[in-house]
Amino acid sequence: MKFLSEYRDPELVKEYVEELHRITTKPWTLMEICGGQTHSLVKNGILDMLPEKITMVHGPGCPVCVTSVSVIDEAVFLAEQPNTILCSFGDMLRVPGSKKSLLEAKAEGADIRILYSPLEAVELAKQNPDKHVVFFAVGFETTAPANALSVIHAAQQKVTNYSILASHVLVPPAMEAILSDDANLIDGFLAAGHVCTIMGMEEYYPVAEKYKIPIIVTGFEPVDLLQGILMAVKQLENNEYKVENQYVRSVLREGNRMAQDTIHKVFEVSDRVWRGIGAIPQSGYEVNDAYKQYNARFRFAIDIPFAEENKECISGDIMKGLKKPRQCPNFGIKCKPEHPLGAPMVSSEGACAAYYHYSFNAMEENIAV
Amino acid sequence: MCLAIPGKILVITEQLDDTFRKGKVSFGGITKEINLFMVPEAKVGDYVLVHVGVAINVVDEEEAKQTFNYLKQMGEVEELNE
Numbered sequence: 475m476k477f478l479s480e481y482r483d484p485e486l487v488k489e490y491v492e493e494l495h496r497i498t499t500k501p502w503t504l505m506e507i508c509g510g511q512t513h514s515l516v517k518n519g520i521l522d523m524l525p526e527k528i529t530m531v532h533g534p535g536c537p538v539c540v541t542s543v544s545v546i547d548e549a550v551f552l553a554e555q556p557n558t559i560l561c562s563f564g565d566m567l568r569v570p571g572s573k574k575s576l577l578e579a580k581a582e583g584a585d586i587r588i589l590y591s592p593l594e595a596v597e598l599a600k601q602n603p604d605k606h607v608v609f610f611a612v613g614f615e616t617t618a619p620a621n622a623l624s625v626i627h628a629a630q631q632k633v634t635n636y637s638i639l640a641s642h643v644l645v646p647p648a649m650e651a652i653l654s655d656d657a658n659l660i661d662g663f664l665a666a667g668h669v670c671t672i673m674g675m676e677e678y679y680p681v682a683e684k685y686k687i688p689i690i691v692t693g694f695e696p697v698d699l700l701q702g703i704l705m706a707v708k709q710l711e712n713n714e715y716k717v718e719n720q721y722v723r724s725v726l727r728e729g730n731r732m733a734q735d736t737i738h739k740v741f742e743v744s745d746r747v748w749r750g751i752g753a754i755p756q757s758g759y760e761v762n763d764a765y766k767q768y769n770a771r772f773r774f775a776i777d778i779p780f781a782e783e784n785k786e787c788i789s790g791d792i793m794k795g796l797k798k799p800r801q802c803p804n805f806g807i808k809c810k811p812e813h814p815l816g817a818p819m820v821s822s823e824g825a826c827a828a829y830y831h832y833s834f835n836a837m838e839e840n841i842a843v
Numbered sequence: 844m845c846l847a848i849p850g851k852i853l854v855i856t857e858q859l860d861d862t863f864r865k866g867k868v869s870f871g872g873i874t875k876e877i878n879l880f881m882v883p884e885a886k887v888g889d890y891v892l893v894h895v896g897v898a899i900n901v902v903d904e905e906e907a908k909q910t911f912n913y914l915k916q917m918g919e920v921e922e923l924n925e
């Protein structure tokens with residue numbers, strides 16, 4: 475565990491932890507949505523500071539973790555087309571598809587490039603007029619403006635050898651899917667700060683109202699997370715269910731309108747299959763008709779059979795907050811970051827990988843003491 | 844890849860019209876070409892939150908520095924090297 479002095483504001487950390495212990499009288503289960511928050515909670519030892527009555531479960535907010543097997547298969551298919559360059563964020567390469575991962579396709583000779591930004595992919599398309607460049611556009615609402623902008627730029631500059639494979643996912647419908655599950659255990663949500671920097675908070679009010687659940691828009695540093703947890707527990711102890719903003723230094727109620735307009739110019743809301751969870755209606759973005767020339771699914775007329783998920787992986791239960799990574803029989807045995815069975819073991823923002831990296835260290839430290 | 848990383852705008856490199864702007868942004872010494880379309884109010888010297896090549900918000904300097912240090916310590920800025 476870290477020394478308190480390493481935090482941004484050690485005094486505040488201490489104050490929040492003490493207040494949490496003081497006010498918590500009943501057991502509460504809270505879910506943080508964003509994988510960056512999961513990583514931060516686990517790595518900074520925050521889970522160990524919380525009152526025993528508070529259980530944190532780790533939501534589906536890691537795009538690497540929720541991209542379905544079939545979409546990985548689509549990406550592999552595109553990468554293996556002649557004269558095609560598939561570009562992706564680095565994290566996606568090791569996610570297993572039904573037959574292979576992108577990394578395996580690359581080893582077999584497919585031209586796959588890791589890029590930092592979709593806008594670089596448009597440049598690559600300009601430099602390679604004899605090839606078709608596809609960007610694997612995964613991500614939550616935070617990433618959607620950049621992916622949309624890449625399409626707009628390509629269109630403006632008349633770059634015709636560029637398209638995107640959109641696999642965008644949206645937070646509010648996933649929250650609703652989790653909350654409407656009969657087995658749901660969650661009493662409160664920490665919503666993802668940077669998603670709300672783009673989208674604002676409006677979409678969360680009806681969710682809080684309908685399910686009578688506190689939703690706190692929260693940042694990802696230890697002080698933010700502790701304050702977000704405290705705000706949620708205060709509401710729960712007082713029988714309240716409001717949307718509150720912990721992350722005021724980055725989130726405006728209306729979000730970034732310019733970014734929202736950019737998204738809506740290129741994307742339309744569509745159904746989406748989430749790895750581990752299944753199909754959630756109206757929970758993703760797909761390229762709209764106006765820009766369909768930039769939709770890789772349309773350009774390549776992809777027709778890939780639906781792939782079943784690996785039954786050994788219980789990531790769906792983990793992302794719905796029903797189980798913890800250590801309750802998976804494969805955790806740390808058949809499934810490790812070097813040989814992931816499921817996607818949450820791939821990315822550092824996946825709950826399984828976060829537990830694997832940090833909890834093991836912490837356990838060893840405790841034993842050593 | 845989900846988090847946005849703060850950096851400082853060093854120079855505006857391209858301005859096609861009122862909205863289409865690109866600039867060089869420094870992230871603790873690593874410099875990247877960043878699209879500034881969504882932050883029309885940002886000027887040279889300002890700090891912006893950047894996600895996969897696009898600035899999404901203007902932040903104050905102190906906040907930017909603290910957040911950057913935190914992300915670095917968490918290993919979240921490695922994507923800038925890609």
Ligand code: SF4
Nearest residue numbers: 787788802809816826
């Ligand atoms: S430990 Fe591996 S197999 Fe088990 S839920 Fe996590 S990713 Fe899936």
